[in-house]
Amino acid sequence: MSDNNPLVIFTPSGKRGHFPVGTPVLTAARQLGVDLDSVCGGRGICSKCQITPSYGEFPKHGVTVKDGALSDWNSVEQRYDDKRGLTKGRRLGCQAQVQGDIVIDVPESSQVHRQVVRKRAEARDITLNPSTKLFYVEVEQPDMHEPSGDLERLIKALRLDWDLPELEADLGLLKTLQPTLRKGEWKVTCAVHLGDAMFGPRIMHIWPGFYEGTVYGLAVDLGSTTIAGHLCDLATGEVVASSGIMNPQIRFGEDLMSRVSYSMMNPGGAEEMTQAVREGMNALFVNIASEAGIDSNLIVDAVFVCNPVMHHLFLGIDPFELGQAPFALATSESLSLRGIELGLNLHPAARIYLLPCIAGHVGADAAAVALSEAPDKSEDLVLVVDVGTNAEILLGNKNKVLACSSPTGPAFEGAQISSGQRAAPGAIERVEIDPVTKEPRFRVIGSDVWSDEDGFDEVIASTGITGICGSGIIEMVAEMRLAGIVDGPGLIGSPEQTGTSRCFLDGRTFSYMVYDDPERPITVTNRDIREIQMAKAALYSGARLLMDKFGVDKVDRVVLAGAFGAHISPKHAMVLGMIPDAPLDKVTSAGNAAGTGARIALLNTKARREIEETVHNIHKIETAIEPRFQEHFVNASNIPNAVEPFPILNSIVTLPEVNFNTGGGDKDGGRRRRRRS
């Protein structure tokens, strides 16, 4: 304590320095560049600068911290503790002053750039670095002798107190500025957007006095079928509400190509669809704000990811060119816009960010997947597949990343399958077929009980067995292949060939009876097998094409993205030949990686620059014009594949060598090419 310039050591950063006795801890932290939050600028109002002093011997730091190393608990801290409660051991960094050598821990909740922890083990945490932050200031009052606008004095205060650059303000702010400054008696809290590529830094909102609340951002995954939004607290990074709605554009067409057709056939059709998606978006905002119990006016930033057609329709650009070669995007770079330009009911000054598109078929959603899964940072070679109506496929490592899209069609979503349905209670999601008896057992969504177990009847009493969902049909076809009910080329065998009466003649081909309900039998037809063959062949051949281009025959790991990807059994996907041969424990699900990418871009503005750069470096492959794609497609129509060996798969399972082709029946072998959608 006799030392006039005690040593101050901050953890976890390890930053240290000597400061005069009496220096507030917040001041020391700022001078050292320690990440210690503050909204009120050290006025003892906001409590964001809470720190935890440590006392005793610290051989690691070479320092002994004695009692009295910080000034006594003061009246400001007492008042705050009485009013809101301060965690035991915590001090306010702006009030506690250095008296002797001290070790100070900055808890995560007091860090501006705290980590937002992602749930998956293999995923990187998100460093919080939001576009918009709160700043409290006291503003000079107007002086007739030195006339300057109230705005100019506010900007000056923000510059002097917070080192903020020359800020701008929208007209909307100017309208509320004067009464707010006076109501707050020249003390105000500002939400400041720190600027992006398109817009300079600007004051978004102003509250009289100290504003105790926070501001929010939205990460939106604008899909062809659903629109899902996550509302995040921009100060903590927490998701405070999530909500989803159906994309109202569905009434113009289930898949993207039918929407492009709608706009081509109907004058004003594109505008209609733009209107629909924006209205849907506003409905989503209402839902999500109401779920969080906040005013949607507090949403100041939003990030959108979507495929190119949705991207154009959302922006009000006719997607005509995306419907035909060379699939030219109107714009491919990221976009920073104002919410009002898109008619979005957020804060009037809210900023909107759309991730860049990779190519005419590989959109901002794929860019978001790349941001979330970061193949460009992977040491091993990773294949990332976002399974949907159109599959986006990324292959790469830290040296190079390739991307393509492949028109899988809607079969993986249960559409165009005779007993197919969306994932919902009552849908078959897991299947096993006994290779000897050829008898199936299955589970339906909503229960863990298998169909041959006790209690299954009770389970289905309420829901019934309504159909087969996307992941169910994959398991079903794979199990049929493993049980020798379907052969490599995709034909279902006759009762004689398979030895089971569950196979029955159904028109010109055979079908397999899964559940023989007299009113609602569930079967798999040979046409269903064809649909799955085409979908999986499209997916595989896209991946295989990227492997060709990369010059490899195998990948180190496979990441399945998309809600659907989360439910796929890796083994069955591999039996089907959807994905390349790989160790099963190296096939993982990333969940809604596009949505996660949107959330990363929302919470960390540096990640926006990062993905823009990454997208520039991703090499795009256009499957439609690659001759080898057709060849891969034909080979991949076989289950699992006509030419690829799949050694790892074959070490796990034995695929019966059956061939049911007797010269008659369906001959096209799944070789019809689906039109891109």
Place this chain on the structure above:
Amino acid sequence: MSDNNPLVIFTPSGKRGHFPVGTPVLTAARQLGVDLDSVCGGRGICSKCQITPSYGEFPKHGVTVKDGALSDWNSVEQRYDDKRGLTKGRRLGCQAQVQGDIVIDVPESSQVHRQVVRKRAEARDITLNPSTKLFYVEVEQPDMHEPSGDLERLIKALRLDWDLPELEADLGLLKTLQPTLRKGEWKVTCAVHLGDAMFGPRIMHIWPGFYEGTVYGLAVDLGSTTIAGHLCDLATGEVVASSGIMNPQIRFGEDLMSRVSYSMMNPGGAEEMTQAVREGMNALFVNIASEAGIDSNLIVDAVFVCNPVMHHLFLGIDPFELGQAPFALATSESLSLRGIELGLNLHPAARIYLLPCIAGHVGADAAAVALSEAPDKSEDLVLVVDVGTNAEILLGNKNKVLACSSPTGPAFEGAQISSGQRAAPGAIERVEIDPVTKEPRFRVIGSDVWSDEDGFDEVIASTGITGICGSGIIEMVAEMRLAGIVDGPGLIGSPEQTGTSRCFLDGRTFSYMVYDDPERPITVTNRDIREIQMAKAALYSGARLLMDKFGVDKVDRVVLAGAFGAHISPKHAMVLGMIPDAPLDKVTSAGNAAGTGARIALLNTKARREIEETVHNIHKIETAIEPRFQEHFVNASNIPNAVEPFPILNSIVTLPEVNFNTGGGDKDGGRRRRRRS
């Protein structure tokens, strides 16, 4: 011609350099930085790069130009000449190639930064440097192997061909981009805004192929009473149409203070007035576009000047704070906005610029006057007075400029004068009173015939004599003072004191009969004299206060700005003591200097930066809190002044030493202080 690198000399710039034989003149000009226009980039389409070669001996340049110094007239030039006609002696700079030493004149019409000549001898010409220019480019077609947006390829073409920076584009442009590129077969003309303090450079509009037209800008003087606009061709600087309308806010109050009061008294009143002025503005745009025969969609830039109250109401900011000390502006700096933010029906991407305000009473209109009259560049000390309901006064020279405003009230506009009226046919505008007979002669607006001349009855047969306009009342009161009808303190004498029966008892004071029409007599009452005294005292004391602050007793010259200023007789203004004593030939009119300032800022974006800088350096004086203002006001209530000597005036005229105060009658001597309006 044997020289492989002939000498090329451009006039009037004098720039010169050697170039290989075969170099197009446009290329040589670009390399030397010669200001030679081109929209098509040398493709022989636009004809903007016309030059005039000179042949023969040029001892001044030390060169002889022989026949054949330029390549022969070619088919492109022939085609252009056949189609549109090329002035004799002119060549297209992009077609004519250097063959030998040559002197090339760049006519003014081929210069981008040409001079726009101002009509007044003492005014500087305007250097054309508009915000928005046209550029023709040929764009790469999309390539599936290298996917990039159409916008990105357009921006690339503009960067490569024209050295333009990375441009941005509004959503509106993105909507038309793809069909326009294809319609133009990848050849398009772009209107590019080169950027300002708030917005980055951006593509405003795109036309298929080569666009033969031009784009326009608007300079708007948004006055309390009238809104006047000048439509300018941004390529030539020419004013192609002018139009004016009454400010629709007049229905909320004639003067500014009554509008501020209206907003205070009526909830939503400010919004109502904002709505009114914006609607009026849009009506003006319709008028002016129709007058010019253009689509208002071609107006891409607009500059507005106005006083602070109009500034706030136009922006949608409640002017409440401007109605009371300390007269705080919401914002004082210049503003760059989009037209759509203000609901203005111009090009959807149109940019709006508002000049900075100098102080709470000294607005963007005063800044525009400063830009037009440039007191900060004057060698001699100039007093610039913008006469209106509120007078803005600037005093300065290149060393220092001071500014203030003074509440003159509406008397100078003929309001609050018993026989006063707006300037219109039938209004008395010029007056002489015989100092012996005290008989008046006058002229009315619309005729050069004096009232005592033959033909006057015919003149007034159609209009009648309807009243006295603002400049008329100034001459009238000054002539009454010169004829000894009014004394220094402002009393009208009795018939006995003045020796004329035209003076007659009119209540408690005397009036002067100007025109004795039984139905509509025109008189000047003592109350009228009082109104004029107050108005002119306010004006003079503001000017005098600035002279005090500047430390001078006289000014070198006086510039009267404003439409009214154009009609004031300098001699009579000085007799009245409105303006300081100065040589009459040094009192000039600048016309609508605020409007001119707006036009300068419109046509030369560099002037915007210049006036922003100038305004920062102008020292503002707030008259309301200066004790000497009251003293000057009292002294200036006398005609011409109770204490100031006016030596130059006294060398020209003799002011009768009369005093009509006999101890009775009106005693306030004009000392009532008008409330600020």
